[in-house]
Amino acid sequence: MEFSAREMALIDSPFFQRLRQITQLGFAGLVFPGATHTRFAHSLGTAHLAGRVFDQLCKGNNYDLRADYNLEQLNYARSLLRFAALLHDVGHPPFSHAAEAVLPRLGQLPMPDFLLDDPNRQATHEDYSHAIIHHLAESRGLISREEASDLVSILSKKHEPSDQLKAKDGRHLIYPLLCQLINGEIDVDRMDYLLRDAYNAGVPYGKFDLDRLIGAMAVYKEDQAGWFLLSLKEEDVPTYENFLLSRIHMFQQIYFHKTLGAFSHYLTRAFVDKELEIEVDGSLEQFLGFTESRLRQALAQVSHKKWSSRILGRVKAKNILRVVGEDTADLARLVMVEEIINRAGIESFVVRSSNQYSSQIEGQVNQGTVMVIQSEFGKTRALPLASRSDLLDTREKRILITQLYVHREDAARAIEEINLKLADG
Template sequence: MPADPNRQYEFRCPVHGFIQLNAWEKEIVNHPVFQRLRRIRQLAWTDYIYPGAMHTRFEHSLGVMHVATRLFDAIRERSGKVLENELSYRSDAWGRYRQIVRLAALLHDVGHGPFSHAGEDLMPERADGKGKHNHEDYSAAIIRSALKDLINNHELNVVNWRIQADEIAALLEGKTEAAQTIFWRDLVTGQLDADRMDYLLRDALHTGVSSGGFDLDRLVGTIVAIPGEADRGPRLGINEGGVHAAESLVLARYFMFTQVYFHRVRIAYDHHLQRAMTDMLPDGAFPAPINADGSVNEQSVTDYLQWDDWRVLGILQQGGGGDHGKRLSERNHYREVFHTVESPGAEQIAEYGDVKKALGGLAVHEAIAGKTWYKLEGKDVPVLSTSRTEVDVKPLSHYSTLVRNLEPIAQRRLYVDKEKKAEADSIRDGVLKKRGKGP
């Protein structure tokens, strides 16, 4: 019997209520590659600080698809004509674009390794010299291999949209193959993306850090495609009525970063996880998803997909993972001995350098906020005002004193072994005293 394009299936989500899927999306969710996300925790070992943080990439991925769809529908309703004029969209192509955005959002994290970002540094160097692979590379490779047949040949797709796996992968990677839909990439990765909107709300819910919340409904109610000016294309922004909702999104990022993502103990556990997995992996790294010629290495992708939290936890339970595995098992994490203020100036960075130098080999780990996955880059979004006689676009920081004065988080943290903490404290105090600070 042919798949019914109108038949909807539902998941109940603790953040968004009911999330609906069509028959094609349901089959993708049922695929072992997607089910694997049930075994990858969203925030790694964060439950050791916030016990409720046991949620997974599975529920987050469904949530991102849901939010991306709400944003897409709102933009189409509010700015459809702008996009049809400026991007030469044919009115009958909207359904296809919507489906591509839904699948890109659903599958954006399918390439995550065990414990999400904690394992990201164990991805190997790219053959093209562009640095290390990241989870997006694995997501794209998985879409082009393990999920290719299900995407390209599902009856619902063949009859309605003829979407190719390559198009979805290219949209996630930001390649020219996704040229026609590239405008929508900002809904998956950008200042107003569905990924961020979902993970902030979901992480806030599960950690109990309620200040991580923001007004999603108002953002959906005010998001627009701002017409391009001075030879530039349209871009995502909000109507003036959404200023406080956008402000709350910026503040939610700030609060979640300082209280959760860059929490001193969480950072220590991420380090232990990474080092323990280095010990577990052949050659200390995950297999590369792409060959030197740019094609997918299907065997490597298959091998990579065998790695999830359960496998790592099993090895830890068997006593694997070396010294860092033991630390994880015994809750014996490195201790922070010094940190800068959240937004250090040159003087504080120099002070940090002095402490680090004095500690020498005692300092076993260093964390820099700007180098982490949840870093706070940029904060402005364009705001469209139509309350006057002509269209006016200004940045969010024009309307919000809070956003205007929010400085980037560039905090640094230094860690030592628990047994060396007293010695390290003494050295740190000596350095601070010389600089006219401390006890």
């Protein structure tokens, strides 16, 4: 991988270096010992892939970007895409998403006014990323203010990009395409984390043909709306479907694993129940110290307390029941079992995990649509991906897993109570 001098300056900044102390998969190392890789490495890989994909799109397959943008503008778009890929996770808290429970109100972050959609809501890791990007421009001068605004525009989709991204006809043609490549149906973030996570976890689920997928990507110009969109040839749809299946299986088998769900619940409860004396006040300098090593130190100081002791002692909860999907009867059964356990005086907890694995809608073209190019008898036409993929036709587009747990020491009694009540009808 090669990085420009400006990219290296961002990489060397304390905010990016902090990602060395933030693991990509949080508690996954408890189940998959190799899965201790960091968001630092993932962000570097994502930026590398961003450059590869942009260069592929500039080859002019199906449509030539140079018809609407000059070389200087394309270079700006390429550098912007790589910056966005580098910095997309820079605001991530420790242990994946569980530590977001302690983040402050949005209004406490040093944010531009146009990003304060609701100052009283709780900030997310995306909000911290946006605040850090603006800080890198305002206080450190590593990127320009215009670049910072465009980066947040691509990452958040909350405001219009600058004139730098306008085509010759005055429209932001390339903006939807850049958004798709960072956070879309076939984006560089997913390309990197699926392969990286599968490799480090030692599982086969996340594998797909990366080179074939990148080589299949092209640009489609939606003239009526004024957008550039990502496109594939019809013969490359199976390559996309292989990529999509990899994502579905990684969520089912790794990201929503029963042990990860339980330990994430432990950490959230440790924050909510005030076991941990950690305050994140909105200061970006303070956020630099909000790392997994710091959090482990804080847990060690309260190792006698309920939730912290379970984390440090690696005490697994017992997964009593797991429901995949939204079947009403299955979910009602889970509620019934939960009530049986609770009436017996046994503590339980429920973890709900969901992910929309595809945003494609049949018969509709929007800024997230991937187009499929059909060629027949010398003529071509473009159709939305959802209308050309059998996989999207036959599957739900959301993964939902609901899991009921009891503490390990209560498992035998809980199972006995459940069997007794179910036998009684």
